[in-house]
Amino acid sequence: MRVVTLAYVIALGAGLGFASAQYAIAGRPLFGMAQIGPWTSWPRSGSKDIDPYMRAYLVRGVHLPLGAGEGLELIADRDASGQLLDGRCRYLITGTTPTTRGWTIGVTDLDGRAFRLPLERSGFSDAEIVRDERGDLRIAAAAGPEAGNWLPLPTNGRFQLRLRLYDTPISSHANEMRPETLPRIGRADCR
Amino acid sequence: MSAVDQMDPSSLPARAAPRLPWRSRLAGLVRRFALATLAGLVLAGIVHIVTVLLIPQVSEHDAAAAYATLGTGGKAELLPTGAGQPDLRDADPATVTAVCSYDLSAGPMRVVARTGSLPLGLSLHRRGGGVVYAITERAAIRGTLEFVVMTEAQHDDRLAQDDEGETNRELRVVSDTEQGLIVARVLMERPSDRTEAEALATGVACGLAD
Numbered sequence: 001m002r003v004v005t006l007a008y009v010i011a012l013g014a015g016l017g018f019a020s021a022q023y024a025i026a027g028r029p030l031f032g033m034a035q036i037g038p039w040t041s042w043p044r045s046g047s048k049d050i051d052p053y054m055r056a057y058l059v060r061g062v063h064l065p066l067g068a069g070e071g072l073e074l075i076a077d078r079d080a081s082g083q084l085l086d087g088r089c090r091y092l093i094t095g096t097t098p099t100t101r102g103w104t105i106g107v108t109d110l111d112g113r114a115f116r117l118p119l120e121r122s123g124f125s126d127a128e129i130v131r132d133e134r135g136d137l138r139i140a141a142a143a144g145p146e147a148g149n150w151l152p153l154p155t156n157g158r159f160q161l162r163l164r165l166y167d168t169p170i171s172s173h174a175n176e177m178r179p180e181t182l183p184r185i186g187r188a189d190c191r
Numbered sequence: 192m193s194a195v196d197q198m199d200p201s202s203l204p205a206r207a208a209p210r211l212p213w214r215s216r217l218a219g220l221v222r223r224f225a226l227a228t229l230a231g232l233v234l235a236g237i238v239h240i241v242t243v244l245l246i247p248q249v250s251e252h253d254a255a256a257a258y259a260t261l262g263t264g265g266k267a268e269l270l271p272t273g274a275g276q277p278d279l280r281d282a283d284p285a286t287v288t289a290v291c292s293y294d295l296s297a298g299p300m301r302v303v304a305r306t307g308s309l310p311l312g313l314s315l316h317r318r319g320g321g322v323v324y325a326i327t328e329r330a331a332i333r334g335t336l337e338f339v340v341m342t343e344a345q346h347d348d349r350l351a352q353d354d355e356g357e358t359n360r361e362l363r364v365v366s367d368t369e370q371g372l373i374v375a376r377v378l379m380e381r382p383s384d385r386t387e388a389e390a391l392a393t394g395v396a397c398g399l400a401d
Contacts, residue, residue, distance in 0.1 A: 013237070
């Protein structure tokens with residue numbers, strides 16, 4: 001009886017312990033996440049006091065996260081209304097970006113890799129953008145061609161938008177950022 | 192043999208007597224099961240924490256291991272691309288990245304970077320995850336970024352060697368691991384900037400400090 005109980009305790013402890021650890025670090029952990037409107041960021045992933053879950057997640061693959069003083073990466077997989085980003089829809093990315101030395105915005109799959117689309121454009125840098133009279137940002141993201149700054153999307157399926165701000169003073173207080181300081185992702189229509 | 196079995200049957204109600212041992216045995220089993228589950232959950236918590244903390248120590252697939260041979264000749268080298276090469280996750284396609292792998296067991300390492308017109312960032316990634324230090328080209332003095340990477344013990348040695356009263360201009364960065372990567376990232380503002388970006392990134396020198 002004792003052996004059975006001991007076996008049960010060990011099986012439960014090891015099984016549940018390993019499974020929950022595996023689950024917690026399979027993706028980007030919820031710990032240390034900053035949510036600014038539709039954008040999520042892990043400001044401490046590039047600093048010395050990185051939390052253990054993020055650290056374990058990062059060392060399981062080849063990652064070189066941006067250093068805290070070097071830049072900040074923001075990921076969006078939902079639009080401003082909270083719906084998941086989908087290649088069948090058209091999106092309008094408008095607004096402003098915080099003060100930076102330079103920034104890029106790109107379309108990736110859910111693992112952070114660029115799609116292999118017929119057109120060789122997976123993102124824009126701040127220097128490549130054509131701006132309106134007021135200097136505001138306006139990017140049309142859609143699978144079909146659009147006028148102006150067109151960011152091609154895959155024809156269907158989910159995708160992510162990644163905004164990388166290089167050399168920005170906000171990386172140290174990303175938690176206090178307001179959604180208005182970041183580009184807005186508005187859904188125009190869907191097929 | 193439980194105590195109930197040894198009792199005189201006449202002292203107990205006739206119908207309840209045979210059911211008691213069965214009930215108490217079941218209650219004992221349930222209690223034992225509950226206790227074992229509780230112990231299992233506590234053990235699961237310990238296993239969870241130990242696993243998460245141990246993964247960075249034992250991981251052999253992180254960036255520091257994948258790029259351990261790059262840039263050991265004193266110059267940063269561009270990350271290899273193509274089939275069979277380590278798959279760098281979450282990389283910005285608009286940046287050019289070069290790395291210098293460091294091992295401080297031979298002594299402190301001096302990192303010197305020349306700046307150009309494109310945004311350049313240098314970061315120090317220790318083995319086992321975590322960015323120890325990051326600096327951008329805005330901190331450059333007369334177009335040069337320079338710092339010395341050392342361990343805590345080497346830092347103490349250098350402090351002891353410093354002349355009394357003399358200010359030292361050297362920027363010292365303490366790495367809490369002996370091995371790691373120095374990563375130079377240059378942002379290409381336009382695709383045509385690639386040649387310049389690659390020249391900037393590979394222009395980072397990283398040799399022994401003394």
